[in-house]
Amino acid sequence: MHYMFQQSLEEFITEAKRYIKDGKVAKYIPALERADANDLAIAIYEQNGAISSAGDVSNIFTLQSVSKILSLAVAIMDHGKYYVFQKVGMEPTGDPFNSISKLETSVPSKPLNPMINAGALAVTSMIKGESVQEKIHRILLLVRKMANNDSINYSSEVAKSEYDTAYLNRSLCYFLKQHGIISGDIEQLMDLYTKQCAISVNCIDLARIGAVFAFDGQDPESKEQMIEKDIARICKTFMVTCGMYNASGEFATKVGIPAKSGVSGAILGSVPHKFGIGIYGPALDDKGNSIAGVELLRLLSKRHELSIF
Template sequence: MQKLLTDIASTMQQENERGKVADYIPQLAHVDPQRFGIAVALPDGQLFTAGDASEPFSIQSISKVFSLTLALGKRGDGLWSYVGREPSGDPFNSIVQLEHESGKPRNPFINAGAIAVVDAIMMRHEPKEVLAELLSFVRFVANDESICFDHEVAASELAHKHRNASLAHFMKAFGRLEHDVDKVLGTYFHQCALAMSCTQLAHAGLFLVSDGVNKATGTRVVSAQRARRINSLMMMCGHYDGSGEFAYRVGLPGKSGVGGGILAVAPGRASIAVWSPGLDGTGNSLLGTRALEMLAQETGWSVFGH
């Protein structure tokens, strides 16, 4: 495994085509597109890494996996009255579908859906309290107390919030949000500004590898059924309108973020995190996807059989 990761990292370093960093969030525009990291965490606690695997980056939409897990814990299947479970086929910040579907977002991983999930977990609490709960949950699943929010990235997103604010106000107009729009958005931007390294992210995904249990720490995070359902949503919706392409090429549940990270789950086998800041046309890490494709081919890890 170590040799494989080292080979993947050196192959990725030689790539000339690296995608384009997310420049609509100014703090993300400064990230060096040459960076590449990969980490693979096994259920028994073994960890393999290559490249910039210990460098923290803005996980952005990967955080939606953790807020979804929290929301299901609080709301159970009641969550699905807030948000659907279907792939969108539209860009992650599209407003078109909301208009056709009475303000109910298609799934928890597009921006509108993630904003609805944040609203669902707030339950009359202030953003500070909600964020403290989210942070302690992420630290718990990653077994790492050092994980923090990047407040500069959050401020950068808040200053360029208009697209997401329009989604939130649109949902509010349909009576879909219970809380004050500005409070929901403030919570959402901070959630997306979680900073983690590939190593921390790979550890955080371990509960999705083993039916809801992090075997390395011996703790049950969610039920087996819930872990499977979260994985199924990651498979269908985790890469926005590139989800089908990712399933075709990699064959694993995954969730990407515009910071260039991807968390992928090989059920029963491993939790994998990659990071390369340059994005493809659908907002997914260009080299991160290639690296996962190489890994899946070499290991035979795919939910669609060997």
């Protein structure tokens, strides 16, 4: 089976690369603009620690919105799901991830789900800690544990680049503060959120994190319960309903793998009880998803019948 995977991954990378020309790297965060649009890599992490990969899996990139699934896990660990979902909804949205309009029209004014920026900012504001450093350290601890890589850290350069240009996210924060969804200092929240988004990993790290979710919160090798089964279930459900921005419905139909994307070109995939997937392909489609990465997942899902539906 590993041999089959290895063979098909090389083949899929070649096929999916044809889509790169139709995508563009993220321009609105200056530090992301320097990514090489032609990069494409995938890693699959199985229960016994077997790894299949293709492309340059040593490339380091930032989590961006993939971090939303991890901060959600931390916030639920900190407060329980009842508290978290009093402040943030559970409904998918057809709007872009950075939209402010739905906040104005929904009553009460709570974000629709934790995967849009407004919802993610509300979730990050709940993470416990005396300082930004303590809070980011707690997120990093979980990421390092799930990836089994103690060297994972955030990129100060990317974090600063995002912090300096995060006008829309600041607007969302002030709106949420006005409506009592978040409290506390907005600049400290922006500092934490931009650092969270700038956590740097490679495809193998990402695939291993995906594997922990796939095995209901258990370490794929040691079987240690890293996050509660119910939290892993909630996170995977949001990946299916809201993980691919406002293309989530189409992705569920065509691919059917719980996944979360980020504008760095990262995609974390989690095939329940089978394996985790890590993808990096910085050329994005118009929704903000890795254009070749989505095609890679479609090919993989079709060939190996991985859709959960």
